[in-house]
Amino acid sequence: MRPALLAVLPIILGVAAHKTAHTEEEKQVERSLRNAAYHCAAAVGDFTTARKRAFAQKALGQTGNPSVTDYAQLFDQEPLGIEAGPDAEFLSCTPIQDTQIENNTCVLTPEVTEGPYYHNAGHPIRQNIAEYQDGLLLLLDIGVIDVETCKPVPNVLVDIWLANATGHYAGHPDPAPHLVNEQPQVGGSRSGLLSAFPRTKYQETFLRGAWPTDRNGVSQFTSIFPGYYTGRATHIHTKVYPEWTVHEENSTFTGGRLAHVGQWFFEDDINMAVDKMHPYTENPIRHTRGRTRNWRDSLNIFDDSHLNGYNPVFKTHLLGGVIGQGVVAYITMGVNMSASYDNWWKG
Helix, strand or coil: CCHHHHHHHHHHHHCCCCCCCCCHHHHHHHHHHHHHHHHHHHHHHHHHHHHHHHHHHHHHCCCCCCCHHHHHCCCCCCCCCCCCCCCCCCCCCCCCCCCCCCHHHCECCCCCCCCCCCCCCCCEECCECCCCCCCCEEEEEEEEEECCCCEECCCCEEEEECCCCCCCECCECCCCHHHCCCCCCCCCCCCCCCCCCCCCCCCCCCCEEEEECCCCCEEEEEEECCCCECCECCEEEEEEECCEEEECCCCEEEECCCCEEEEEECCHHHHHHHHCCCCHHHCCCCCCCCCCCHHHCHHHHHHHCCHHHCCCECEEEECCCCHHHCEEEEEEEEECCCCCCCCCCCC
16 A cells, blocks of 8 residues: 555544535545555455355255254354465455456545443353344354555454344343333434433343454454334444454453444345344334435435445355345445544543
8 A cells, every 4th residue: 555545544443423525634534545446446345255155155054944043053263265475465366256346346445433231341242142032044264454555354353233133232122211202303413313212121132242363364243133213314333443352251341442343234125125024023013104215315324325425335146045034244344444433432
């Protein structure tokens, strides 16, 4: 990467959520990140191709009708088979090229809000985060690259959390008693939103978890497809920690330096297909307010995540012949590994 680009990337430390670039310095940061996306595109294309090929080889080697548990066994930490000798580039070209490499294979999203449902403590370190939540099987293949080197980043913690099929986060089942009859905000950036539900069930951890990237810079999870709630498009939250502390007594962690805060989305076509499936049909707002489409996402989060051409939308593939057999979703995060954010939710 050009020295000038390397010099300006650390400036992003001061960029806040939903902040529009006004000064020349801020605009230079955005231009540099956009340039990095193009600079890394070829390397990330090979990275994504290798991951898809490795996943397919493992899946085809299975027999019978895989369940959630069976598919979880695919998510060990074996290398992807990318040849990388001491004198070779880690992401050498492969003879198999993905003919549908999309911009979303190199996601360099602005840092967006973590939202009110993150738990600062108690996030389990695990790959299967579904617990006993019913829903469409979703396998997540998440790559992390360093935008300063365009190479995958091993041993960073990818932390994710999402709503269940009926639109609730673990620990937050109900609105505050005095807000039971609250109506969604009308107009403005918070259009469609309700006040955040308080945390009242501290023991719940479903659809929350974190896992370190393997030596190939990949973190994989078994989950269910997320549900939706009023005002927000269907999404998954993430944080990336280069540093963290493990609590071995309960297999949880405390985050240290925070290098990335983001949200991912799905194409509306797959959202609409999932809407017709049980238990998503039991969402209490299905026949009243309905699901918020991507382009109407409140707080401008979907739009903010696309600034300067970035694309935080998963590339999805069916696991079988029909959608009901499950979906695998690929995405690659371009992260400035020298960054350090203070993005704890402050309301």
